[in-house]
Amino acid sequence: MSNSPQGRVTVVGSLNMDLVARTPRQPRPGETISGHGFKQVAGGKGGNQAVAAARLGAHVAMIGCIGDDSNGAILKSALEAEGIDCTALATSTSASTGVALIVVDDASQNSIVVVAGSNAEVSPADIAEQEALIASADVIVCQLETPVDTVRAALAAGRRLQRTTILNPAPAAHKLPIDWFPLIDYLIPNELEAATLSGVTINKPDDARRAAEMLKAKGARNVIVTLGSEGVFALLDDGTASLFQTQKVEAIDTTAAGDTFVGGFAAELARGSAVADAIAFGQRAAAIAVTREGAQPSIPHRHEISA
Template structure:
């Protein structure tokens, strides 16, 4: 079983040919609303691929809360540790997607900011049954650190996706994780080093490995995925697809990696599957709605192997 300890959001997605300038009002072509948030997306991706997932998260006491919980349950995700926080809104994420399928995202954390170490203690007995804990940075850092300590104390592997990137992240805590999974932009923020070329990305990743990271996995969009550890370096090229919407592709990658890794325990194999799954996700609109289930992924995967 996988435990995702983290955020949920309501995605408010606007599709537009051009972005407005300061003070400008433009008409956009289309709007959609869906369930999102990095933690929720990763949980749904893993569940769609057949993994057993338990979610530890907070929703508000607004109209979005019951819909978010019902959405988790529709994918078979255990929601007994998804709690309502009185006096807070649920998290929301306005997303703007341009004609080149690039996205710009704002997040309002809402009840996500209330997820606390106590919530982990309350879920402890269920968390101890898990084979992997997945974390992100849309909830308080103290809760992330507490979850890392919990995983270490109970010999549960921990994956940390440092998104959105924060310079306040304690790298010593990141080094206690089994997997550290930034994209190239987050890597640049965390290291202060350039990441314009693959060579620069490698150097930036090495700077974190030198601080004690066990495994760093850098998702690089159209350039593929880089995995580095003390004795390992593997670059997995990206698949060429007709991208429609890149929103949530990184979360799709992590959810698939988690689902595959808890089954096989092989990092390289899990990365190849996750790379293909993320490519599939960008061929449809939305975040969770773009994630194929196991049967659909198998069919789409065949096209990549031809």
């Protein structure tokens, strides 16, 4: 891999304790089924992407909020163990640390219920207080598991400070406000999120192209749609449209695969790599992550990624 200088990534986002149950299949509404495994692991899309960026080559700072409880202490210690700067990680005196209830079936598909807890307390004021930290980054990464006003404030700060901004619009329950799009350098939804944001049902790569064209027309500089085992479709600011095929692997758990891609992409972009190379790097990292169980435990280190 490249020996170029370490880039700097600031992640604004959620931190959750993941409670993961393994089951033969996903339960139907009202149904109780027996599981065959349980783990409690560090997660949250913000935390996952921060860990991925750190393991995959970036110097990372985290802006977020944990509760004053054992889960919060564990999550903060896990970030610090990865060398992540936690000086901007606040502690709530009123809300518990966020949790995610995750069911992973034997087909390696997952369903997730997130309880925001302290993540809901990350505010635009926190972004204003951390402007120097944002200014020092090469890349700013956001998701949608913290309040939307806070996410917009972070994207706006990144744009004002001429930093590269990435939005992973997850979970996407509805379309984004139109004034968000010009603030986004790289919009990275999965196929379901891209469908929600664009109104285009995505069943094949051509659908992803139509969705990406609509989202780019709204003002996003680049749109990168992750398609799971079908690869990644990218529509870039120079007009280039490409489908990046993914490495075929035997997946056992897709939890945090998207977060690994985003973190790896951000880390490589921060190092100064070309966009296509950063996409391919993120894909290789995600391909390793799906062969392992758990969220953060599945994320590989840079030395594991083949050139």
